[in-house]
Amino acid sequence: MSPSRRDRLRQETLAEIREAARTLLTTRGTAAVTINAIAREVGMSGPALYHYFSGHDELVQAVTADFFAELGAQMRAARDARRAAGGTVSARLLAACRAMRGWAITHPAEFGWIFTSHVPSTVTRSPDSARNLAGREFERVFQEEIATLWETSPFPVPDALPPAIREQLRAYIDRLGVKLPVEAVYVTTSCWIRLYGLLCMEVLNQLDYIYTDVEPIFEECLKDMAGVLGLDYEPPPA
Template sequence: MTSARTTTSRRERLRQATLEEIHAAVRRLLVTQGSAAVTINAVAREIGMSGPALYHYYASHDDLVGAVTADFFRELATTMEQARDAHADVPVGDRMLAVCRAMRAWAITHPAEFGWIFASPIAPPNRQRDSARHQAAQRFEQVLLDLTVELWQTRGFPVPDLDSLPESLREQVTAYSTDIEERLPPEAVHVFLACWIKLYGLLCMEVLHQLDFAYSNVEPVFEECLRDLAGMLALDYPGQPSA
């Protein structure tokens, strides 16, 4: 006789398998047809399900988008964490460069997914701060933040005089310092965010083909960016590792 627990477990496994099938369908549509093609009805058709039936799994299109976005964030974070851990025995600066290169490698091999996850702000409104998407985004954010904190605590890096910053900027970096439980002081936050803007900005331009008019190979430009970041953080730049 089948127990209620066995029946529940089987039902949960079937539900999880269906969720995975839904997410795979979203990814196929995104990669092959673009984000506009990812509708509830299109995803349902892709897996042989009716649109109304799919609502048993996700209450809205926004919920579906949030769940798949969380998947992509986790995948990217895992890639960066693996690069960090593979260089566990080297100085923190070398680990940071390895993580940045891993981030670029994922971005240029998954341009549709990269564009999808960064099409909206990483930090959602406060009412969504417990969502799976926000938690996955925080995990991604923590990879470089943790390394920057380690660098700050072990050897430090040049920072501006906080009072020299414009008042609005000073207030914002102070607020972010509070958000991260003051693991970095506001002046170090300013440097961390400046590095992130340079890195992320270049990646976005590359993935969105905004540099195609001049560059057929952006990798040396990216390495120049890493050299600049190393300078901002007072790190040695050992050059691009050999293949």
């Protein structure tokens, strides 16, 4: 059944509110993204906005979900383009990682919002929240390629892991639904942490005192990751 006119108008207003929040973020910074400021942007009162979002936290998480979805879509598009061209797992994985960096440096405010903003414990304890569902879809872009790789060419993994690490990774595997042994997830998350840490430092201008161009450093990181996963490193297309 098609949505009613009332439902369509509500969805349009929700989208307008989230877009207003993004505009405030990108033009004036995180501190400017308040309920009252957003309400002014869309031409309503602060109390009226509560008819659409229960509070600031819910609005923040909805906007975060939008950013995750946009980033994930860009990564999937890059990956799928390489697949359509007959690219290897290595080519697809590297393309997705490069697309992630491309989005991050093009949208530094949004990237910072996703990856450096405080996440309330009420959100982390809600696996089915919009933010966490979108975040898991984003993670799957990376993990699905790793799972494909593991099926055909398993990479070296540690013989044993401390119980505390194993238990946490097992919980993560259950949440994401990936079909990988704990040891393989440990290796891939270690690669991911390094990659993500480098991106955060670049986007937050923490490397400016050393490098004016971080792309070759990022490529070295990708080369190291490929080596850990037993893949051939393929340079970016010219």
